[in-house]
Amino acid sequence: MAINFDFDPVEQAMADSVAAFCHDRLDAELLRAAAEEFPLPLWKDMAELGILELACPDSGGSASALCAVSEQLGRAAFPGPLAACVLGAAVLDEKKRAGIIAGDELVSLAEPPLLPWGPLATHFLVVKDGVVLRADTPTDMQTSSTLGGEPWGRAAIEANAALADSDRGLGLYLLTLAAWQAAAGRRLVELAAEHASTRQQFGRAIASFQAVAHPLADSVIQLDASAALARSAAFALDTGASDAMVALLRARASADRAAVAAAQACHQVFGALGVSLEGPVFNYSRRMLQAASLPPNPGWTMRRLAEAAGLPPTSLADAAG
Amino acid sequence: MEFAWSKDDQEFRKDLVAFLESELPDDWQEISREGPGSDAQAEFSLGFCAALAERGWLTPHWPTEYGGNAAPSWSHAVLGEELWSRGEPRGPQYMNVNWIGPTIMEHGSDEQKALHLPAISEGRVLWCQGFSEPEAGSDLVALRTSAIADGDDYIINGSKIWTSYANHADYCFLLVRSDPESSRHHGLSVILLPMDSEGIEIREIPSVVGKRYFHELFFTDVRVPRSCLLGEEGEGWKVVSYSLQYERVGAPRYARATVTLDRLAELARQKGLLDDPTVAEKLGRARAACEAARVLSYRVIDQRAHGLPPSADTNVARIAGTRVDKLVGDLALELTGSSGLEAGTFANANFKLAMTAGVAVGATEVQLNLVASRMLGLPRE
Numbered sequence: 001m002a003i004n005f006d007f008d009p010v011e012q013a014m015a016d017s018v019a020a021f022c023h024d025r026l027d028a029e030l031l032r033a034a035a036e037e038f039p040l041p042l043w044k045d046m047a048e049l050g051i052l053e054l055a056c057p058d059s060g061g062s063a064s065a066l067c068a069v070s071e072q073l074g075r076a077a078f079p080g081p082l083a084a085c086v087l088g089a090a091v092l093d094e095k096k097r098a099g100i101i102a103g104d105e106l107v108s109l110a111e112p113p114l115l116p117w118g119p120l121a122t123h124f125l126v127v128k129d130g131v132v133l134r135a136d137t138p139t140d141m142q143t144s145s146t147l148g149g150e151p152w153g154r155a156a157i158e159a160n161a162a163l164a165d166s167d168r169g170l171g172l173y174l175l176t177l178a179a180w181q182a183a184a185g186r187r188l189v190e191l192a193a194e195h196a197s198t199r200q201q202f203g204r205a206i207a208s209f210q211a212v213a214h215p216l217a218d219s220v221i222q223l224d225a226s227a228a229l230a231r232s233a234a235f236a237l238d239t240g241a242s243d244a245m246v247a248l249l250r251a252r253a254s255a256d257r258a259a260v261a262a263a264q265a266c267h268q269v270f271g272a273l274g275v276s277l278e279g280p281v282f283n284y285s286r287r288m289l290q291a292a293s294l295p296p297n298p299g300w301t302m303r304r305l306a307e308a309a310g311l312p313p314t315s316l317a318d319a320a321g
Numbered sequence: 322m323e324f325a326w327s328k329d330d331q332e333f334r335k336d337l338v339a340f341l342e343s344e345l346p347d348d349w350q351e352i353s354r355e356g357p358g359s360d361a362q363a364e365f366s367l368g369f370c371a372a373l374a375e376r377g378w379l380t381p382h383w384p385t386e387y388g389g390n391a392a393p394s395w396s397h398a399v400l401g402e403e404l405w406s407r408g409e410p411r412g413p414q415y416m417n418v419n420w421i422g423p424t425i426m427e428h429g430s431d432e433q434k435a436l437h438l439p440a441i442s443e444g445r446v447l448w449c450q451g452f453s454e455p456e457a458g459s460d461l462v463a464l465r466t467s468a469i470a471d472g473d474d475y476i477i478n479g480s481k482i483w484t485s486y487a488n489h490a491d492y493c494f495l496l497v498r499s500d501p502e503s504s505r506h507h508g509l510s511v512i513l514l515p516m517d518s519e520g521i522e523i524r525e526i527p528s529v530v531g532k533r534y535f536h537e538l539f540f541t542d543v544r545v546p547r548s549c550l551l552g553e554e555g556e557g558w559k560v561v562s563y564s565l566q567y568e569r570v571g572a573p574r575y576a577r578a579t580v581t582l583d584r585l586a587e588l589a590r591q592k593g594l595l596d597d598p599t600v601a602e603k604l605g606r607a608r609a610a611c612e613a614a615r616v617l618s619y620r621v622i623d624q625r626a627h628g629l630p631p632s633a634d635t636n637v638a639r640i641a642g643t644r645v646d647k648l649v650g651d652l653a654l655e656l657t658g659s660s661g662l663e664a665g666t667f668a669n670a671n672f673k674l675a676m677t678a679g680v681a682v683g684a685t686e687v688q689l690n691l692v693a694s695r696m697l698g699l700p701r702e
Binding site: 114116144145146148152200201202203206209210212264267271272275276277278286289290293294295297298 | 457458459483527529530597655659660661673676679684685686689702
């Protein structure tokens with residue numbers, strides 16, 4: 001056996017069909033509009049490709065396949081609670097997950113009292129100290145808007161039942177986030193590179209200035225590292241490696257960090273166009289920032305990674321559980 | 322050497338703080354939520370600046386003949402700090418006081434001074450700045466908007482972009498090419514353009530930063546009298562260089578960042594995060610950067626107070642200020658987590674402010690080049 005980064009032909013074929021779907025259905029205008037009103041028909045059509053079904057325990061779907069399709073969705077900055085719905089499809093019972101994998105029902109993974117996608121969600125989950133719990137649908141939900149243009153809710157939420165398959169579900173959730181983030185970041189850097197190659201100032205393309213080119217190159221290094229960590233973590237999950245969860249946490253933490261840094265680098269390259277709602281960059285960066293804010297929080301993740309590396313556990317209070 | 326505030330400055334700050342506490346309404350956060358370009362904040366600024374002006378506090382450091390109190394230039398720094406740390410209730414008018422007024426004072430005719438300076442000093446006029454164009458951003462002197470002399474008038478054609486406050490502005494401080502045969506720094510002029518002139522079209526560019534924050538301006542055969550020319554025809558670059566030195570240190574961003582840091586430290590304490598040495602370290606580091614930006618800004622004001630010519634120290638201060646914005650914006654997001662992305666939260670406001678910090682008033686890359694060439698004598702790329 002040799003190390004091989006390629007997806008197998010079935011996984012690759014699935015990734016190709018998702019790429020074609022995104023190419024046909026998503027453009028900058030739709031991404032912008034999706035921040036005003038979430039495109040449920042698009043979401044349903046995406047689900048019908050069988051993407052969320054990959055996460056079901058009895059579907060025969062692999063983590064590698066999920067990684068492959070998440071990369072393509074990330075490249076397109078595909079909107080919506082993808083990772084939370086992957087988690088729901090993995091941990092909820094057959095009856096509940098049917099609506100999720102069909103794209104009819106959405107899942108909110110809470111960061112109490114915040115409920116990402118809460119106003120649109122049917123199912124509510126909480127992750128506490130690495131364990132996924134089910135929660136009742138909250139009452140009296142306040143709605144709030146976010147930088148990412150995502151409809152969020154705010155309400156007290158009670159976790160009431162631990163779920164079977166929590167570890168596998170959380171693993172797939174982290175994998176989806178990591179692969180999506182790294183690929184979204186990579187595409188954003190490509191957009192910034194295209195802009196820098198055509199934008200002329202001082203009589204030359206701004207990409208010919210190292211001060212412009214190097215931050216983009218640095219972003220590629222970090223993002224490619226994250227993408228590679230995500231693929232190897234998917235493999236670890238599929239092969240039942242004992243350190244799979246650590247690999248997944250590492251991939252997600254790495255991807256978030258790389259994506260946020262890349263977003264900032266790309267904003268700088270695009271100048272004021274970077275913060276325009278009409279420009280191409282904010283469609284990506286707003287969703288990348290939002291994805292980086294999803295639970296579990298970076299502090300908890302870093303402590304888990306430090307412990308896994310053999311460092312003594314800290315006595316610090318865990319702020320967000 | 323002296324690093325303490327004078328007694329007068331201390332008293333002024335005390336009086337100013339008392340005034341602000343009584344003058345800023347309870348719903349000031351709500352008024353300022355959508356930024357200085359919003360209708361709410363622009364309107365508020367007119368009443369607020371008039372109240373400041375009544376006390377002689379809008380332009381205290383200006384000569385009395387232009388509506389000032391001839392106070393030391395440090396009173397302007399005190400004003401800037403206190404107002405920025407409260408979210409700049411002067412709204413768009415901070416530009417008038419910071420650099421538009423001083424530039425008119427330096428380069429304007431008697432007629433222009435009489436027309437514009439009292440209006441600025443009394444807080445009853447809004448300005449915007451017409452510098453950037455679609456093809457002339459960091460490379461400002463690539464600009465193409467023209468003002469061609471025609472008898473006693475100029476006829477203006479072209480467009481400007483990223484213009485803040487254009488929708489509310491009474492005047493635009495407009496940089497144009499008055500000699501169509503010229504290139505680069507030559508043949509530029511500044512026009513003080515009344516925004517109610519015929520032939521101006523304004524389009525908003527919606528942005529994440531705030532409502533009506535950016536606009537595109539289109540000029541089609543806009544005719545203005547020659548009396549709108551500021552300084553000599555063809556000497557526009559000299560005029561604008563003077564303006565930029567004021568603009569780059571005009572907004573004490575460190576003052577706002579410092580207040581935000583205090584709030585973040587309190588938040589971290591409430592969440593029990595201060596026991597985490599990495600959090601404490603980041604707060605400490607950001608605070609040190611705020612202090613550094615503050616003293617670097619003071620260094621520039623000190624040089625100005627001594628009548629020294631502008632230097633690359635201005636760029637150093639500006640870069641330090643924008644770095645602080647970034648540090649604090651990132652830290653706000655990190656410490657508040659998901660809620661930092663919710664619209665209307667203070668962390669969100671600071672993060673959005675930080676998004677443009679490295680671009681506004683000259684991209685950081687350009688400022689670094691100026692530091693490299695002027696302070697270190699390094700060759701241009």
